[in-house]
Amino acid sequence: MLTVTALTKRYGGRTAVDDLTFTVEPGRVTGFLGPNGAGKSTTMRLLLGLARPSSGEALVNGREYARLAVPAREAGALLGSRAAHPGRTGRAHLVAKALVTGVARGRVDEVLDEVGLTEAAGRRVGGYSLGMRRRLGVADALLGDPGTLLFDEPVNGLDLDGVRWMRGLARRLADEGRTVFVSSHLMSEMELVADHLVVVGRGRLIADAPLGEVIAAWSRTHVRVRSPQAGALGARLARLGPPVRVEDDGDGGLRVFGLTAEAVGDHAHEAGARVHGLRVAEASLEEAYLELTDETVEFGAHGRESAA
Amino acid sequence: MRGASTGGGGVAAAAGPVAFGREVAAEGVRQASLRSTWWCVGAAVLGLAAFAAMMGLSSLSRITENAVEADSSSFVQLLSQGHFYIVQFTVLTLAALAATGEFGNGSVTSTLLWTPRRGRLLAARSVVTAGLAFVMGLGATAAGVAVLAVFLGGYVDIDLLDLLTTGVSAGVCMALFAVLFVGLGTALRGTAGTITVGFLLLLGVPLVMQLSGVRALDDLAALLPGLAGIEFYAGGDVGFYTSPHDGAVNVATVAGWAAAAQIVALAELRVRDV
Numbered sequence: 001m002l003t004v005t006a007l008t009k010r011y012g013g014r015t016a017v018d019d020l021t022f023t024v025e026p027g028r029v030t031g032f033l034g035p036n037g038a039g040k041s042t043t044m045r046l047l048l049g050l051a052r053p054s055s056g057e058a059l060v061n062g063r064e065y066a067r068l069a070v071p072a073r074e075a076g077a078l079l080g081s082r083a084a085h086p087g088r089t090g091r092a093h094l095v096a097k098a099l100v101t102g103v104a105r106g107r108v109d110e111v112l113d114e115v116g117l118t119e120a121a122g123r124r125v126g127g128y129s130l131g132m133r134r135r136l137g138v139a140d141a142l143l144g145d146p147g148t149l150l151f152d153e154p155v156n157g158l159d160l161d162g163v164r165w166m167r168g169l170a171r172r173l174a175d176e177g178r179t180v181f182v183s184s185h186l187m188s189e190m191e192l193v194a195d196h197l198v199v200v201g202r203g204r205l206i207a208d209a210p211l212g213e214v215i216a217a218w219s220r221t222h223v224r225v226r227s228p229q230a231g232a233l234g235a236r237l238a239r240l241g242p243p244v245r246v247e248d249d250g251d252g253g254l255r256v257f258g259l260t261a262e263a264v265g266d267h268a269h270e271a272g273a274r275v276h277g278l279r280v281a282e283a284s285l286e287e288a289y290l291e292l293t294d295e296t297v298e299f300g301a302h303g304r305e306s307a308a
Numbered sequence: 309m310r311g312a313s314t315g316g317g318g319v320a321a322a323a324g325p326v327a328f329g330r331e332v333a334a335e336g337v338r339q340a341s342l343r344s345t346w347w348c349v350g351a352a353v354l355g356l357a358a359f360a361a362m363m364g365l366s367s368l369s370r371i372t373e374n375a376v377e378a379d380s381s382s383f384v385q386l387l388s389q390g391h392f393y394i395v396q397f398t399v400l401t402l403a404a405l406a407a408t409g410e411f412g413n414g415s416v417t418s419t420l421l422w423t424p425r426r427g428r429l430l431a432a433r434s435v436v437t438a439g440l441a442f443v444m445g446l447g448a449t450a451a452g453v454a455v456l457a458v459f460l461g462g463y464v465d466i467d468l469l470d471l472l473t474t475g476v477s478a479g480v481c482m483a484l485f486a487v488l489f490v491g492l493g494t495a496l497r498g499t500a501g502t503i504t505v506g507f508l509l510l511l512g513v514p515l516v517m518q519l520s521g522v523r524a525l526d527d528l529a530a531l532l533p534g535l536a537g538i539e540f541y542a543g544g545d546v547g548f549y550t551s552p553h554d555g556a557v558n559v560a561t562v563a564g565w566a567a568a569a570q571i572v573a574l575a576e577l578r579v580r581d582v
Contacts, residue, residue: 045417045581048419050420058330066424070421072422079417082413082414083414083415083418085410085413087342087343088338089341089411092337092341093341096335096431097334097422099334101422137418174409
């Protein structure tokens with residue numbers, strides 16, 4: 001269980017994490033979603049005591065990570081793929097960790113087997129592929145059999161097999177009743193793996209809700225209609241009032257929210273507007289997310305102005 | 309839901325000394341599993357052996373030309389110079405790598421996840437590196453003695469007790485250097501910077517201070533770790549001018565440097581994010 005309260009982290013004049021408050025509950029996969037630079041990694045580092053908050057709290061099982069009696073027993077983490085010294089063998093990396101907390105040596109073989117690295121354990125980490133390093137990182141996170149797991153962008157750069165394996169792992173760990181907190185900048189990935197979403201942009205909380213609710217709330221499915229008499233049609237549709245909403249797409253077309261394509265066609269007929277195009281535009285969660293986070297992208301290539 | 313008491317693979321909270329012992333064991337595995345560690349140990353022993361061979365050969369040619377020269381061929385002096393020019397730099401490299409390697413490749417985050425008490429990590433790292441450095445000082449001395457004996461055994465009286473004292477003193481001094489440079493490296497976090505500053509402290513700066521010709525600076529140079537160190541393990545028989553001081557003050561000087569570096573390192577490691 002992770003508790004983040006009014007968490008803020010500033011680096012010089014830049015605010016990486018801005019007054020974040022949320023909790024991550026056990027027994028489900030909580031996705032931590034946001035564009036690159038949104039403060040996801042920083043939040044995880046604050047939770048794990050690797051960085052100090054400027055203000056607020058980031059707690060693991062109600063305590064600061066560094067103050068837990070046996071931290072590795074309560075939380076394990078996969079932070080990027082640079083967790084192990086390249087000059088060390090995978091086994092030596094894990095054995096050193098087992099020694100620190102008195103984890104039985106047999107546990108090292110167990111986790112190596114679990115992530116499929118038994119064969120490669122005697123080789124130096126510098127010769128591992130990205131996928132193997134990620135698996136070693138997972139073995140590291142699981143070694144203390146912790147109740148809480150934090151995975152920072154675990155599928156980045158993995159091949160399809162690796163991605164599937166990681167999804168299955170997150171699901172299984174949550175089903176075992178553990179707290180699983182997985183960050184990603186990929187909406188599509190979150191749709192597949194998360195039960196609950198915490199969405200951030202520029203260090204601020206955007207949403208904290210079950211996946212289904214986020215999808216529903218963000219749904220931007222609408223009808224697109226093109227007509228030379230768009231003005232008259234738009235005026236007629238606008239008079240219908242909520243939940244119907246009309247936007248001009250600035251290109252001789254309208255975006256109509258809250259009506260079916262059939263209804264829009266009937267209204268066009270009534271208004272005497274010739275219809276040159278009529279289609280339903282299904283907005284994916286991905287688009288909704290992009291729209292939502294567009295204003296909050298730290299390093300966006302272009303600054304699209306929001307109409308709102 | 310998973311209960312709070314489900315198996316942790318034998319994980320349990322440990323009291324202070326036990327936890328520290330475990331940390332030392334883990335740090336031992338961390339350092340022993342790196343090839344660079346053994347390269348440094350090997351460089352110390354082989355380096356001093358090679359130095360001894362060179363010195364032994366040149367002393368031998370002097371002695372065979374003039375038997376009186378044998379009196380001035382002191383094993384302690386030759387070995388101490390070898391420690392000063394070679395062994396202390398292998399210890400610097402070892403300590404710099406031990407302290408900064410994990411910062412360089414990012415694995416320090418993983419290490420700190422398992423040992424969030426940063427002071428404990430620094431202490432364990434210092435202890436393990438100091439242990440290795442002691443072995444390097446003593447082992448290099450032994451190798452040096454063996455090589456010198458091959459060349460000069462027939463001409464020079466060998467006082468084993470004297471040589472044992474030199475070996476143990478060199479070991480102690482190298483251990484203190486290890487503590488000093490683990491501290492320095494932990495504070496600086498960069499391997500190149502640590503080795504550069506270490507080199508300047510051990511050799512560059514005191515050399516320049518002695519070259520200045522200013523008496524006060526020359527005397528002050530004796531308070532830098534390199535010169536204080538050689539004065540200590542050579543037992544005053546260095547063979548070149550180092551210091552107006554004799555005896556315990558020299559080892560105390562090195563210990564002071566080590567303590568200061570550790571205090572800075574601890575303060576820095578505790579407050580700075582990784």
